[in-house]
């Protein structure tokens with residue numbers, strides 16, 4: 051066997067999930083930020099900055115699921131049965147939020163507030179339960195005989211609730227800096243105000259997680275703090291601090307894209323930190339990507355398509371963003 | 386395994402997929418319809434086509450949103466509810482689903498933004514391209530998911546190694562024996578259901594004397610479509626049934642309510658109506674036509690095929706359910722053919738835009754396509770039981786070992802959320818249909834729809850005809 055298909059697939063899935071976190075992150079963040087913006091016109095503008103692209107953003111989540119099923123069926127079945135409840139709550143959140151995009155503009159005026167609420171609650175619930183699932187995933191899954199052996203509520207812990215709340219902060223910052231990029235005038239000013247406390251809050255979350263995770267998981271502590279590793283991984287926290295510093299500084303002088311790009315960098319760093327903690331396990335604490343591999347025929351067959359098609363997808367997605375480039379104002383509402 | 390949890394998991398899957406399929410059916414049909422409308426507009430520059438495009442695309446947008454979010458649930462349910470199935474057969478169903486995401490979902494989603502909101506941002510050529518890509522995406526999507534589903538009905542191209550399915554011949558996996566029939570039947574069903582909806586919308590307006598060029602065009606296009614595809618669907622269905630007889634004889638026996646063969650010279654009668662009884666192994670109140678069963682399924686006067694009694698009791702699907710769901714589907718199919726013929730006759734006599742009785746019939750048939758689709762899927766899926774992968778894995782061995790409580794709670798949540806949200810969505814769609822196409826919409830864009838301005842957004846259903854300059858169609862709302 052020349053090429054390590056399991057490895058390639060793990061990378062593709064990690065990439066898909068990263069794309070999802072980045073792209074759906076900012077549009078879920080907009081739902082969260084609805085809490086801080088009440089004017090109807092501003093809310094229209096906020097929603098219109100993502101209306102043409104939210105469906106594509108969400109498709110990366112489907113790719114994560116389908117890729118997992120194709121390449122690592124065992125991981126798909128174990129992870130999804132272990133986290134059935136938080137995942138279904140997340141899906142229900144996404145349903146509320148997804149229909150709000152269309153319904154909000156179709157509803158009679160006196161009912162629009164209902165869809166605003168659906169949008170807010172759906173976005174927050176989806177984000178929170180994504181974070182909870184993430185925390186519970188890091189925590190590990192009890193597997194016996196290729197099957198989930200824990201209880202229905204094993205995912206619930208103070209750690210997972212914290213990761214849930216932390217993700218809300220992260221997505222809110224992504225949404226906030228996205229709006230700095232896509233809007234102008236008072237709405238942009240409001241976002242500039244919000245960006246600073248959100249950045250600091252996210253920094254606090256990252257610091258807390260960096261302490262909490264190794265304290266409660268000795269294997270993860272081992273991974274980070276044993277000797278050669280420490281040097282390899284040391285840049286991650288340093289880069290986090292740098293990114294935060296530049297992000298805060300960029301807020302001072304009428305920024306455009308800089309805060310968003312720096313937030314992306316921050317999210318990417320946090321994500322790689324988590325990756326370092328669990329790699330190469332796909333079902334923490336001890337089932338690796340090779341143990342969970344599906345048939346080679348399945349991985350190979352799907353890989354051909356993925357390698358040929360993902361670049362195309364990235365191209366036409368970029369084109370679509372390009373078509374809707376520039377600031378969104380109340381006048382050019384897409385709806 | 387907890388029997389109640391199994392039952393609840395099945396109900397949950399059946400419930401969520403039944404909701405989901407309604408949206409794709411309309412998405413598939415409308416996307417192609419929109420592509421045709423835009424092509425006609427670009428070619429003829431007749432504004433009727435553009436106005437119809439602007440009208441149907443709003444309905445498409447609402448429907449598409451509901452299709453996406455309900456589909457998202459499906460992609461995860463294989464793992465949450467059918468984990469043993471996913472681990473066992475993920476090697477086949479996973480790649481097919483992954484290809485669906487790569488080739489179809491991204492295509493739809495990537496071009497949807499431009500299709501909905503890009504009318505004035507890109508040139509007509511690029512916009513048309515986007516519409517085509519979305520329409521193509523819906524068809525590709527149907528192809529992959531139906532390959533996956535058909536493989537579960539007629540598995541092929543695999544081996545079982547270490548207790549798991551390993552695909553050995555991908556062409557055989559994809560082009561498994563029931564796939565071509567199912568793809569054709571479901572694809573045509575989507576076009577048929579959409580045409581019936583479009584036709585009913587036009588009829589509703591005509592019955593209210595909202596007669597204009599766009600409404601007439603809608604009716605005419607819908608009736609042509611039904612005339613072509615309704616009879617075609619019956620032919621495809623017949624072939625589909627013959628193929629099923631070859632691969633899933635127990636399903637056909639259940640559909641026909643056929644318990645056992647009599648003397649060979651009698652052939653098999655067709656039971657038109659009756660009440661199959663799984664316990665007593667016979668039909669009550671049966672109305673039979675001698676030899677017709679043989680004629681349809683073996684194309685001979687006295688041909689015979691297996692009856693249900695030839696299968697072990699625990700290998701039999703529920704005959705009562707599939708017997709009736711099948712008859713609902715076929716019955717509606719016949720009523721659709723009747724509609725098509727009537728409309729054709731009226732058209733020939735120049736009465737298509739005069740005959741109120743025809744419009745009323747067409748209005749009543751508006752949702753029949755969707756009902757037939759559900760009835761068809763119930764027949765297919767319940768007829769496959771007790772297998773999840775036919776003759777390979779039983780449904781009871783596929784289910785995730787959750788407790789009945791968790792599954793029950795999530796099921797209850799799905800039921801409440803789906804009825805509330807998708808109920809509201811359906812009402813919005815109906816309200817949009819009621820509003821009707823706006824003539825020359827692009828010269829004075831209306832508010833609140835995709836691709837248009839929303840600045841002083843006025844609620845569309847609160848005061849539909851306040852602004853006469855735009856709403857040329859007068860609205861009598863019932």
Ligand code: HDD
Nearest residue numbers: 109112409412449452453456457459460490523526527530
């Ligand atoms: C015959 C066609 C058909 C059938 C049988 C199914 N679907 Fe579907 N699905 C579509 C046709 C479709 C579509 C036309 O492509 C949709 C409908 C609306 C849309 O946005 O795309 C879609 C949407 C859709 C989405 C959202 C895609 C996105 O994010 O854009 C997912 C994840 C699924 N489906 C998954 C499933 C699964 C797991 C199914 C089986 C259990 C299933 N669908 C049955």
Ligand code: HEM
Nearest residue numbers: 395398399402403406530533534762763766767770773780
């Ligand atoms: C789209 C229209 C569909 C409808 C309306 C539909 C309907 C149903 C129903 C009613 C059942 C329950 C049968 C029973 O338990 O007695 C079922 C079972 C099932 N279907 Fe479908 N189905 C559809 C498509 C699909 C597709 C495309 C797939 C797979 C790719 C699929 C996979 C399954 C599975 C895994 C089950 C097993 C669960 C069970 O037996 O209850 N279905 N479906």
Ligand code: HEM
Nearest residue numbers: 567570574619622623626629715718754757758761762765
């Ligand atoms: C009029 C004559 C028709 C006949 C003889 C017919 C025949 C059949 C048969 C035999 C099946 C079951 C196939 C299997 O499970 O293996 C089926 C399924 C189905 N039918 Fe029909 N049908 C007819 C009309 C319709 C109409 C009008 C619609 C919808 C508009 C429809 C939609 C479906 C769907 C969605 C399925 C399930 C998917 C599939 O297996 O293809 N059918 N049909």
